[in-house]
Amino acid sequence: DSGVTQTPKHLITATGQRVTLRCSPRSGDLSVYWYQQSLDQGLQFLIQYYNGEERAKGNILERFSAQQFPDLHSELNLSSLELGDSALYFCASSVGNWGTGELFFGEGSRLTVL
Amino acid sequence: QKEVEQDPGPLSVPEGAIVSLNCTYSNSAFQYFMWYRQYSRKGPELLMYTYSSGNKEDGRFTAQVDKSSKYISLFIRDSQPSDSATYLCAMGGYNTDKLIFGTGTRLQVFP
Numbered sequence: 001d002s003g004v005t006q007t008p009k010h011l012i013t014a015t016g017q018r019v020t021l022r023c024s025p026r027s028g029d030l031s032v033y034w035y036q037q038s039l040d041q042g043l044q045f046l047i048q049y050y051n052g053e054e055r056a057k058g059n060i061l062e063r064f065s066a067q068q069f070p071d072l073h074s075e076l077n078l079s080s081l082e083l084g085d086s087a088l089y090f091c092a093s094s095v096g097n098w099g100t101g102e103l104f105f106g107e108g109s110r111l112t113v114l
Numbered sequence: 115q116k117e118v119e120q121d122p123g124p125l126s127v128p129e130g131a132i133v134s135l136n137c138t139y140s141n142s143a144f145q146y147f148m149w150y151r152q153y154s155r156k157g158p159e160l161l162m163y164t165y166s167s168g169n170k171e172d173g174r175f176t177a178q179v180d181k182s183s184k185y186i187s188l189f190i191r192d193s194q195p196s197d198s199a200t201y202l203c204a205m206g207g208y209n210t211d212k213l214i215f216g217t218g219t220r221l222q223v224f225p
Contacts, residue, residue: 002157002159004157033213035215041217042120042202042215042216042217042218043158043202043215043217043218044215045212045213045214045215048212056212058212090157090158092157102160102163103158103160103213104159105157105158105159106157107155107156107157108156108157
């Protein structure tokens with residue numbers, strides 16, 4: 001158990017809908033990262049927050065947004081969903097910035113868009 | 115060209131075999147090199163972490179970094195069925211603002 005909690009584990013929704021994925025980092029970790037994993041693209045970095053502030057941005061679509069709250073949990077909002085958004089979404093956390101090397105990953109939220 | 119290239123496999127080997135997993139990269143600014151292991155339906159977990167060039171050994175696992183060739187390897191000795199998983203390389207550097215992952219190599223070790 002990595003200590004990172006993600007909910008929901010599975011989500012099935014329709015195109016055009018909006019969903020929110022939630023992540024609770026390990027106790028004491030200030031950084032939260034969101035990754036998207038699909039079969040053909042591998043693990044793609046979306047966005048990082050550090051202590052409530054956006055720190056780095058990857059290939060995150062404009063339809064997607066995230067935030068980190070004062071209690072350090074984070075939410076990833078996906079809107080106007082398309083079939084191609086179906087993927088595993090992972091949250092990871094670390095004490096500081098990723099440079100320490102170890103990111104602790106949750107078990108992921110599997111999103112299916114029909 | 116992707117920043118990090120990794121053969122997706124699958125790689126199927128008998129128990130006890132030596133396994134070699136590799137990644138190549140294009141960004142010479144990368145200085146941190148990691149291998150993550152991901153079991154089916156689980157999140158990735160850190161297996162090995164190396165800084166700059168050289169070798170690092172941990173039990174049956176050896177990580178090797180050749181910065182001149184932009185090539186990293188993970189060797190697994192005496193492979194076990196429990197090693198069956200997807201192995202992802204990851205790398206970053208002082209001038210990069212994110213950790214870049216390879217697509218992962220699926221390894222199957224059969225008894």
